[in-house]
Amino acid sequence: MFNDYSPEACGMTAPPGGTRISLLRVRDLSVEFATRDGVVRAVTEVSFDLSPGQVLALLGESGSGKSVTLRSILGLNPPVRTRVSGEILLKGEDINRLAERARQDLRGGVVSMVFQEPMTALDPVYTIGGQIEETLIEHRGLERAAVHRRARELLDLVQMPSPERCLASYPHEISGGMRQRAMIAIALACEPELLLADEPTTALDVTVQAQILWLLRDLQRRLGLAVIFVTHDLGVAAEIADDAAVMYGGRIVEQAPIRELFRAPAHPYTEGLMHATVRRRQKGKALVPIPGAPPNLAALPPGCAFAPRCPHVKPVCIEALPPLHVVASDHVSRCHLVPERLASPLLVLNKGGSL
Amino acid sequence: MSVALLEARGLRKHFPLRGGVLQRTRAWVRAVDEVAFQVRAGETVGIVGESGCGKSTLARLLLRLVEPDAGHVWFDGEDVLRALPSRMKRLRRDMQLVFQDPHASLNPRLTIEDAVAFSLLVHGVRRAEAREKARMLLGRVGLDPRLYGRRYPHELSGGQRQRVNIARALVLDPKLLLLDEPVSSLDKSVQAQVLNLLQELKAERALTYVFISHDLNVIEYVSDRVLVMYLGRVVESGTADALAESPKHPYTQALYASAPSMDPDRRMERPPIAGDPPNPINPPSGCRFRTRCAFAMPKCAEAAPAPVAVAAGHDVACYLYDEVRT
Ligand SMILES: Nc1ncnc2c1ncn2[C@@H]1O[C@H](COP(=O)(O)OP(=O)(O)OP(=O)(O)O)[C@@H](O)[C@H]1O
Numbered sequence: 075m076f077n078d079y080s081p082e083a084c085g086m087t088a089p090p091g092g093t094r095i096s097l098l099r100v101r102d103l104s105v106e107f108a109t110r111d112g113v114v115r116a117v118t119e120v121s122f123d124l125s126p127g128q129v130l131a132l133l134g135e136s137g138s139g140k141s142v143t144l145r146s147i148l149g150l151n152p153p154v155r156t157r158v159s160g161e162i163l164l165k166g167e168d169i170n171r172l173a174e175r176a177r178q179d180l181r182g183g184v185v186s187m188v189f190q191e192p193m194t195a196l197d198p199v200y201t202i203g204g205q206i207e208e209t210l211i212e213h214r215g216l217e218r219a220a221v222h223r224r225a226r227e228l229l230d231l232v233q234m235p236s237p238e239r240c241l242a243s244y245p246h247e248i249s250g251g252m253r254q255r256a257m258i259a260i261a262l263a264c265e266p267e268l269l270l271a272d273e274p275t276t277a278l279d280v281t282v283q284a285q286i287l288w289l290l291r292d293l294q295r296r297l298g299l300a301v302i303f304v305t306h307d308l309g310v311a312a313e314i315a316d317d318a319a320v321m322y323g324g325r326i327v328e329q330a331p332i333r334e335l336f337r338a339p340a341h342p343y344t345e346g347l348m349h350a351t352v353r354r355r356q357k358g359k360a361l362v363p364i365p366g367a368p369p370n371l372a373a374l375p376p377g378c379a380f381a382p383r384c385p386h387v388k389p390v391c392i393e394a395l396p397p398l399h400v401v402a403s404d405h406v407s408r409c410h411l412v413p414e415r416l417a418s419p420l421l422v423l424n425k426g427g428s429l
Numbered sequence: 430m431s432v433a434l435l436e437a438r439g440l441r442k443h444f445p446l447r448g449g450v451l452q453r454t455r456a457w458v459r460a461v462d463e464v465a466f467q468v469r470a471g472e473t474v475g476i477v478g479e480s481g482c483g484k485s486t487l488a489r490l491l492l493r494l495v496e497p498d499a500g501h502v503w504f505d506g507e508d509v510l511r512a513l514p515s516r517m518k519r520l521r522r523d524m525q526l527v528f529q530d531p532h533a534s535l536n537p538r539l540t541i542e543d544a545v546a547f548s549l550l551v552h553g554v555r556r557a558e559a560r561e562k563a564r565m566l567l568g569r570v571g572l573d574p575r576l577y578g579r580r581y582p583h584e585l586s587g588g589q590r591q592r593v594n595i596a597r598a599l600v601l602d603p604k605l606l607l608l609d610e611p612v613s614s615l616d617k618s619v620q621a622q623v624l625n626l627l628q629e630l631k632a633e634r635a636l637t638y639v640f641i642s643h644d645l646n647v648i649e650y651v652s653d654r655v656l657v658m659y660l661g662r663v664v665e666s667g668t669a670d671a672l673a674e675s676p677k678h679p680y681t682q683a684l685y686a687s688a689p690s691m692d693p694d695r696r697m698e699r700p701p702i703a704g705d706p707p708n709p710i711n712p713p714s715g716c717r718f719r720t721r722c723a724f725a726m727p728k729c730a731e732a733a734p735a736p737v738a739v740a741a742g743h744d745v746a747c748y749l750y751d752e753v754r755t
């Protein structure tokens with residue numbers, strides 16, 4: 075799953091069904107920004123694969139590098155004072171080596187993106203219908219007559235209430251939930267294979283969030299879409315993802331199938347997050363917060379970035395960057411304690427869904 | 430039954446929307462309508478509801494930061510809306526608001542020590558004494574004054590800024606804190622720190638809380654009793670347990686069912702309700718939830734249902750519970 079750790083190397087067999095075909099393959103992606111406060115290492119050596127139809131949640135707190143990772147897949151980082159390294163292979167093509175024109179074709183074709191704030195992503199001076207039609211003409215080369223019919227079909231696809239009226243409305247005239255549906259319709263206009271969704275439900279009310287999550291899951295299944303879903307919310311990830319990659323301080327610190335992540339988190343940060351998150355029926359039981367605050371990305375420590383907040387910290391954690399350890403098939407954790415914990419299962423706190 | 434520390438009855442606020450050259454009132458935003466509730470000393474009352482349902486406006490009405498159009502507010506037996514300005518100043522000492530946005534609510538030009546000491550100075554406390562108390566409180570909320578006292582707000586993280594806001598609200602030794610989304614802008618790991626701090630402070634200082642949030646899990650966790658608001662009205666109120674175990678109002682049911690389960694094996698089957706909350710400018714007649722309600726009946730459009738007790742201390746404003754009306 076990760077290039078710096080092959081399953082064979084640790085005596086593991088390949089997953090059943092042979093190697094999955096990868097739609098997206100990210101290898102050692104690093105992104106640095108030169109700022110007044112020094113070099114901000116927003117993303118460091120991030121690697122993962124995504125197969126067609128797979129839903130990956132990119133989980134992490136504010137500033138952990140989720141959006142920068144996502145934007146890198148589209149080559150959307152600011153052109154100046156930015157250093158991007160590593161490979162992003164989309165259907166075998168390295169997008170960092172493509173000319174800007176070819177990248178633009180990718181953006182409207184194979185990959186589309188949905189943002190947190192549809193109000194800023196939609197153009198306020200065009201109607202929703204106009205914006206969908208524009209996308210269709212530009213990227214699909216459809217004719218005017220066909221375009222209107224297709225726009226209407228797309229609004230039906232995202233289950234827009236009163237679609238005809240919506241086509242003629244401007245973004246500010248419709249509700250937040252409808253704007254997000256319109257955004258999704260535009261993203262689907264070019265029949266992408268990969269949808270990048272950056273916190274698409276965070277700005278929505280919980281009853282509307284439930285609708286949009288359900289819609290995205292339904293569309294994903296029907297259209298066989300691969301999705302990378304950025305979220306800071308464990309609950310949202312539990313609703314939508316097949317797998318999750320947890321980011322901390324610009325790195326992926328744990329990756330696992332979503333059930334496995336909830337059942338047996340193997341990184342102290344993930345574990346801490348599970349304990350710190352308020353759940354239903356938790357009244358009267360103490361919350362266990364993670365002490366301290368996230369790291370300064372302009373002054374990352376040489377060892378594990380989580381070490382200063384980690385309840386299990388050892389001297390080695392401060393000195394050396396932990397490698398990715400295999401915890402189970404498809405489950406890796408960047409923590410020095412993994413071998414020890416695997417050897418003596420009692421040390422694996424909270425295993426077995428006591429949460 | 431103990432006497433309420435804070436009580437509101439029939440509170441209403443409609444904001445005029447003006448337009449045109451003459452700035453005539455074009456429409457009214459019905460932000461808060463006929464809201465009534467009690468907060469007993471030592472309790473935490475949670476107010477939950479979606480964006481724009483009037484939570485922040487309600488908090489401002491209670492403190493008279495916004496004057497209500499109608500209704501009554503009593504605090505500690507005193508009629509707040511009749512209080513003269515000097516008396517109001519005293520009441521605001523006892524009833525402090527922690528604002529929703531921790532970024533906007535701190536003066537960028539004051540060090541955090543000065544920010545916390547500020548209201549003491551306003552209330553005539555000597556400078557040295559004010560500073561001493563500010564430093565003590567900063568320490569109490571987990572910000573070592575020797576390390577953080579001279580910092581400016583932009584040099585703090587969101588969680589640290591929220592701690593400053595809490596210290597600032599406590600500096601006048603209030604009886605009641607109105608907490609408007611105190612943890613909503615914080616990361617989950619930091620949210621838990623602040624929630625624990627608030628629980629400790631409450632026990633230590635015998636505080637009473639009105640805790641506003643759109644996050645049902647947080648509300649359930651901190652509250653003794655909960656008010657559920659929808660488009661300016663309270664649709665249901667009861668103990669946090671009663672609401673969690675048997676929510677009665679169709680909106681409360683939908684709200685609880687919409688919260689993610691945190692369990693990948695128990696995903697939502699289908700969305701509990703369709704549509705967005707309607708615009709508060711022209712809310713639906715009668716029951717404001719009827720346009721999204723699966724149980725809507727003709728009479729729901731005629732008049733807003735009055736709250737009815739379905740159990741002791743558990744009130745629901747819905748015609749489905751009419752049979753229990755006496
Ligand atoms: N153009 C830029 N110049 C400098 N720093 C940047 C730039 N873009 C992002 N960063 C920094 O990179 C880090 C990662 O940012 P990113 O937006 O990926 O975080 P995130 O995980 O998406 O957080 P959030 O949940 O708040 O959206 C942050 O510290 C951010 O301040």
Ligand SMILES: Nc1ncnc2c1ncn2[C@@H]1O[C@H](COP(=O)(O)OP(=O)(O)OP(=O)(O)O)[C@@H](O)[C@H]1O
Nearest residue numbers: 444458460479480481482483484485486487643709
């Ligand atoms: N000063 C004002 N003038 C006009 N309308 C206002 C004013 N203050 C609030 N409103 C409107 O009143 C309604 C209730 O707003 P309020 O801020 O109380 O909601 P809220 O429940 O706190 O929402 P949120 O969860 O987004 O903070 C909204 O429609 C808002 O736009």
Ligand SMILES: [Mg+2]
Nearest residue numbers: 140141142272
């Ligand atoms: Mg982001």
Ligand SMILES: [Mg+2]
Nearest residue numbers: 484485486529
């Ligand atoms: Mg508010």
